[in-house]
Amino acid sequence: MTDLEHRTAGALAAPDDEAPGLPAHTWRPTDVDPKAEKRAERQVATLFVLSMVCVVLFIIAYFTIDIGDNHDTAAGLGASTLALGGTLGLALLFIGVGVIQWARKLMGDHEIVEMRHPAVSSDEDRERVIADLTAGAEESGIGRRPLLRNTMLGALGLVGITPIIALRDLGPLPGDSLMHTAWRAGMRVVVDVLGTPIRPEDLEFGTLVNCQPADIYALDEEGEPLYEGVDLHVAKAKASLIIVRMEPEAIIPGPGRENWSVDGIQGYSKICTHVGCPISLYERTTHHVLCPCHQSTFDLSDSAAVIFGPANRPLPQLPLAVDDEGYLIAQSDFTEPVGPSFWERDSS
Numbered sequence: 055m056t057d058l059e060h061r062t063a064g065a066l067a068a069p070d071d072e073a074p075g076l077p078a079h080t081w082r083p084t085d086v087d088p089k090a091e092k093r094a095e096r097q098v099a100t101l102f103v104l105s106m107v108c109v110v111l112f113i114i115a116y117f118t119i120d121i122g123d124n125h126d127t128a129a130g131l132g133a134s135t136l137a138l139g140g141t142l143g144l145a146l147l148f149i150g151v152g153v154i155q156w157a158r159k160l161m162g163d164h165e166i167v168e169m170r171h172p173a174v175s176s177d178e179d180r181e182r183v184i185a186d187l188t189a190g191a192e193e194s195g196i197g198r199r200p201l202l203r204n205t206m207l208g209a210l211g212l213v214g215i216t217p218i219i220a221l222r223d224l225g226p227l228p229g230d231s232l233m234h235t236a237w238r239a240g241m242r243v244v245v246d247v248l249g250t251p252i253r254p255e256d257l258e259f260g261t262l263v264n265c266q267p268a269d270i271y272a273l274d275e276e277g278e279p280l281y282e283g284v285d286l287h288v289a290k291a292k293a294s295l296i297i298v299r300m301e302p303e304a305i306i307p308g309p310g311r312e313n314w315s316v317d318g319i320q321g322y323s324k325i326c327t328h329v330g331c332p333i334s335l336y337e338r339t340t341h342h343v344l345c346p347c348h349q350s351t352f353d354l355s356d357s358a359a360v361i362f363g364p365a366n367r368p369l370p371q372l373p374l375a376v377d378d379e380g381y382l383i384a385q386s387d388f389t390e391p392v393g394p395s396f397w398e399r400d401s402s
Contacts, residue, residue, distance in 0.1 A: 079165060081163075082159060082163060084159045084160060085163060091159075091160065094155065094159040094160055095160065095199060095201060095202060096201075097155060098152045098155050098156045098159075098160070098202055098205075099152075099201050099202055099205045101148045101149070101151055101152035101155065102148065102149065102152050102202075102205035102206050102208065102209040103205055103208075103209075104144075104148045105144075105145045105146075105148035105149045105152070105209035105212070105213065106145075106205075106208055106209050106212050108141045108142070108144045108145035108148065109141070109142075109145050109209075109212035109213055109215065109216060110212070111137075111141045112137075112138060112141035112142050112145065112216055112219075113215070113216075113219055115134065115137035115138055115141060116134075116138060116219055116220070116222075119133050119134040119137055120134070142213075142216055145209070145212070145213050145216075146213065148209070149206070149209050149210065149213065152206065152209070153206070156194075156202060156206075160194075160195055160199070160202075161190075161193055161194045161195070162189075162190070162193030162194075232391050232393070232396060233391050234387060235267075235289075235292040235293040235387055235388055235392060236267045236269055236270060236281070236289045236292070236293040237267050237293055237372060237384045237386070237387040237388060238267070238269070238384065238386070238387060239384065239385060239386050239387075240377065240383055240384070241267045241268055241269055241383060241384050242267075242268040242377070242381050242382065242383050243265050243266075243267070243268070243295065243297065243321065243374070243381075243382040243383065243384065244265060244266055244267070244268045244270075244271070245263060245264070245265060245266075246264040246265055246266045246290075246294070249266075249268070249270075249271045251268065251381040251382070252265070252297065252381060252382045253380050253381055253382070254299075254316050254317045254319055254376065254380070254382065257297070257299040257319060258299065259299050259300060259301065259318070260299070260300070260338035261297075261298065261299050262296055262297070262298050262334070262336040262338075262343075263296070263297045263298075264294070264295070264296060264324065264334065265294075265295040265296070265297050265321070266290060266293055266294065266295065267293050267295075267384065270286070270289060270290055270293065291325070292325075292392055292393070294323065294324035294325060294332065295321050295322070295323065295324055295372060296321070296322055296323075296324045296333065296334065296336075296343070297319060297320070297321050297382070298319070298320055298322075298336065298341070298343075298354055299317075299318050299319045299320075300318050300320075300341055300354070300355060301318055302315070302317065302318040304318075304341065304355045305318065305320065305355055306355060306356045306357070307357070308357035308371075311357065311371065311373070313373075313375075314371060314372075314373040314374060314385070315374060316374050316375060316376055316382065319374060319382065320354060320371065320374065321371065321372040321374050321382075321384075322343075322352075322354060322358050322369040322370065322371050322372065323369050323370045323371075323372070323388065323392040323393070325369075325392050325393045325394075326345040326347065326348075326350055326365060326369075326393075326394070327350075327360075327365045327366070327367040327368070327369060327370075327393065327394055327395070328345065328347070328348055328350050328363065328364050328365040328366075328394060329347065329348070329394050330393045330394045331345050331346065331347035331348070333345050333346075333352075333369070334346075336354075340353075341353060341354045341355040342354070342361070343358075343369075345363065345365070348363055348364050348365075349362065349363045350362065350363030350364055350365035351363055352365070352368060352369050354369075357371060358370075358371060366395075367395070370388040370389070370390050370391070370392050371388075371389075372384055372387075372388055373385035373386055373389075
């Protein structure tokens with residue numbers, strides 16, 4: 055037996071007042087006074103109840119405090135941020151303090167010396183660990199202290215609701231907004247950013263132009279933009295269009311699309327049908343357009359059919375025509391949703 059083992063064995067075998075290096079054990083008030091034990095139990099339960107109250111206040115603050123453009127403030131800071139952060143932080147704090155107080159005042163109080171064991175535990179050690187865990191669960195009193203157990207479970211359960219409530223910040227449900235874009239019958243096709251309308255004769259063969267519907271930049275009757283801020287970005291993303299011009303004889307129109315092009319000019323959604331990346335890499339000699347994200351390749355001469363890559367749908371095509379002044383216009387909106395697949399889209 056090593057010197058350390060001798061000293062450890064002696065420490066465990068000797069009385070507290072003779073144990074070298076170990077002070078005499080001091081019993082906690084809750085170990086000897088039933089009233090102190092009950093008082094500690096009520097204190098811990100109170101902390102768990104306070105945590106539940108904070109979660110309720112979190113939910114109330116989330117739905118009542120304005121977080122819009124003219125949001126409420128407190129001490130110069132956003133009231134919503136302070137309320138949500140403060141209530142959730144206190145809820146977690148009360149749970150943590152409650153668990154610590156439970157462990158310090160009510161769980162079993164034993165001094166244990168354990169020798170270093172080999173890296174691989176023996177079967178006996180494993181069985182002893184299971185037994186210690188079982189004993190720890192019994193000593194914690196979780197089975198015979200229903201007040202503590204139930205209030206702790208209630209506090210933990212309510213705190214778990216907070217991230218579910220916060221899912222509302224992901225935005226409103228899309229409804230049928232994914233089915234439509236800003237394109238309408240008779241709406242002019244304009245160059246993106248510049249907003250200039252396009253005549254067919256302005257486009258050379260092999261040209262690719264990024265476009266948007268004219269109404270993206272239009273004003274209403276009161277002189278205010280139809281789209282601005284976030285709404286403008288969303289509308290532009292969904293309506294983004296690429297216009298290409300190729301030899302009319304190179305076009306293989308899809309069923310019912312014989313009159314969707316003008317003098318070899320076709321319009322397709324700029325949004326890849328794989329995961330929604332913007333497409334603009336065009337090979338004019340092959341009429342192929344490539345998505346830079348995952349290399350999905352579409353043949354624009356054949357209704358943007360997928361010829362390579364993970365995309366499994368052609369790019370939606372926008373029916374084109376010209377108006378009385380000779381400018382390119384849309385015959386209608388896209389006849390199918392743009393972008394990648396989603397749960398309410400059919401498989402066609």
